[in-house]
Amino acid sequence: xxxxxxxxxxxxxxxxxxxxxxxxxxxxxxxxxxxxxxxxxxxxxxxxxxxxxxxxxxxxxxxxxxxxxxxxxxxxxxxxxxxxxxxxxxxxxxxxxxxxxxxxxxxxxxxxxxxxxxxxxxxxxxxxxxxxxxxxxxxxxxxxxxxxxxxxxxxxxxxxxxxxxxxxxxxxxxxxxxxxxxxxxxxxxxxxxxxxxxxxxxxxxxxxxxxxxxxxxxxxxxxxxxxxxxxxxxxxxxxxxxxxxxxxxxxxxxxxxxxxxxxxxxxxxxxxxxxxxxxxxxxxxxxxxxxxxxxxxxxxxxxxxxxxxxxxxxxxxxxxxxxxxxxxxxxxxxxxxxxxxxxxxxxxxxxxxxxxxxxxxxxxxx
Numbered sequence: 625x626x627x628x629x630x631x632x633x634x635x636x637x638x639x640x641x642x643x644x645x646x647x648x649x650x651x652x653x654x655x656x657x658x659x660x661x662x663x664x665x666x667x668x669x670x671x672x673x674x675x676x677x678x679x680x681x682x683x684x685x686x687x688x689x690x691x692x693x694x695x696x697x698x699x700x701x702x703x704x705x706x707x708x709x710x711x712x713x714x715x716x717x718x719x720x721x722x723x724x725x726x727x728x729x730x731x732x733x734x735x736x737x738x739x740x741x742x743x744x745x746x747x748x749x750x751x752x753x754x755x756x757x758x759x760x761x762x763x764x765x766x767x768x769x770x771x772x773x774x775x776x777x778x779x780x781x782x783x784x785x786x787x788x789x790x791x792x793x794x795x796x797x798x799x800x801x802x803x804x805x806x807x808x809x810x811x812x813x814x815x816x817x818x819x820x821x822x823x824x825x826x827x828x829x830x831x832x833x834x835x836x837x838x839x840x841x842x843x844x845x846x847x848x849x850x851x852x853x854x855x856x857x858x859x860x861x862x863x864x865x866x867x868x869x870x871x872x873x874x875x876x877x878x879x880x881x882x883x884x885x886x887x888x889x890x891x892x893x894x895x896x897x898x899x900x901x902x903x904x905x906x907x908x909x910x911x912x913x914x915x916x917x918x919x920x921x922x923x924x925x926x927x928x929x930x931x932x933x934x935x936x937x938x939x940x941x942x943x944x945x946x947x948x949x950x951x952x953x954x955x956x957x958x959x960x961x962x963x964x965x966x967x968x969x970x971x972x973x974x975x976x977x978x979x980x981x982x983x984x985x986x987x988x989x990x
Contacts (some may be wrong), residue, residue: 626657626987629705631696633683634712635667641903642726642769642793643711643712644670649976651675655983660703687714688748694718707986709979710759717758724986725759726767729900729921730776735823738854757781764986767979769793769901772922791978792926794970795906800880802887805846808872814946815889815913817882817904820847820854824916825895827861828939834865835943840950843870846885850876886911891949891956894918895936902926906970909963914949914956928969930962 630647634640647661651674661671664681671680681703683932684697697716700708708723715725731956736745755895756844760766760781768774778785811972814836820826847858851873862871875886886892892908894917902923908915909930917923918936935941949955 626706627660627704628655628657628983629660629662629677629700629703629708630833631686631708631710631712631715632661632663632667632671633687635663635670639712642728644980645794645796645972646711646976647671647678648674649972650980651678652973654974654982655980656719657706657983657987660705672762686734687712688752692716696917698797707764707983709983710763713756713759715755715759717762720762722764722986722989723762724765724767724982725762727756727773727777728769729773729898730756730780731823731898731900733780734898735821738822738857740853746919763787764989765789767982770922770925772925773900776921789978789982791975793901793903793968793975794972795903795910795967796876796972797910798879798883800883802884803878804879804884805874805881808844808846808885808888811844812840812842812890813846813872813885813888814891814950815846815848815885816891816893816895817848817885817907819849819852820858821852822854823895823896823898825870825936826858828936828942829893829895830858830861830865830867830871832942832946833867833871833941834938835872836946836950837867839947843890843950845871846874846889846958847871848874848877848882848885864892883911888912889913891916893946894923895934895942896920896923897936899923905931906967909960912960912964913964914959916945916949928962928966930959930966932959940941 632643635644659678661678661680665682668680685691693716697719710725718953738864760783768790774788774790782904818824826973886908892913892915894905896918898921905915905917905927915931917927917931919933920936932945
């Protein structure tokens with residue numbers, strides 16, 4: 625029987641959601657080969673529960689580390705798989721066995737993290753670009769989450785687009801019941817959820833909110849998501865603009881509170897400059913939030929006609945579209961109805977079925 629190893633070292637993280645759902649849904653499909661899951665020690669119990677007949681093995685090699693290049697390569701060679709599926713491009717370039725690589729986007733190659741040392745980050749960025757090109761060129765097949773990323777990756781790595789397949793991801797109902805965020809129960813607010821990284825474009829969103837409040841002075845802007853090293857710069861901007869009482873940074877909130885917020889927000893605003901799929905917008909649709917989205921990269925492909933689109937580089941346009949949606953109950957209902965319809969187009973089961981077909985085709989290749 626053929627053996628396939630799936631690299632699930634990212635399991636349990638936001639990025640690792642893809643590989644978690646792939647393995648869970650792949651198990652239900654009962655693939656006709658042995659599946660070995662490589663993951664970190666704290667996720668072994670999880671995979672033993674959702675995929676008890678798959679073999680789960682600990683891999684202690686961290687992403688982007690020297691050990692990944694040597695130790696993980698050696699671990700894979702010892703397992704003697706017929707195919708390896710790397711759920712990310714962070715992988716040992718010295719592993720030359722048959723492989724499939726999933727790449728979610730090229731955002732990290734194009735945006736710098738201001739909280740990191742500029743020179744060190746630039747050096748790491750160049751190494752990352754090199755690893756991407758090597759990994760994708762040596763892969764038997766490449767998987768992306770959208771057609772946009774497929775075309776983007778083909779150009780970046782100089783590979784034939786026929787070697788790449790887009791398999792759409794999906795949004796899931798949260799396990800936790802909705803629970804109000806303290807202090808917001810009787811407030812009108814718009815919201816964003818995610819890490820405050822530069823490409824999320826929060827500085828323009830915050831500045832545009834000044835214009836929105838000219839018409840809606842009692843409206844709040846809720847920015848949910850774990851605070852990182854760049855958080856202080858956003859707090860400083862809010863203070864500079866005199867928005868201390870109008871912008872709420874929640875830090876990390878549990879799924880129950882996030883669900884409640886999306887169910888009660890006047891609009892979910894997603895002004896990102898670069899995405900590979902845009903899962904937060906789909907989650908907002910799932911819970912009935914009118915979606916206002918950037919028109920950048922893959923987002924129109926994923927959201928279709930279920931979003932009010934903004935020019936993410938224009939604070940005036942961001943404010944204009946927010947006010948447009950807030951002013952029209954009819955438009956809000958249109959977006960909510962379109963969102964409920966759009967989110968049904970995506971399924972983790974379908975993604976797993978497509979991936980299984982990719983495995984089978986790769987195994988047949990000499």
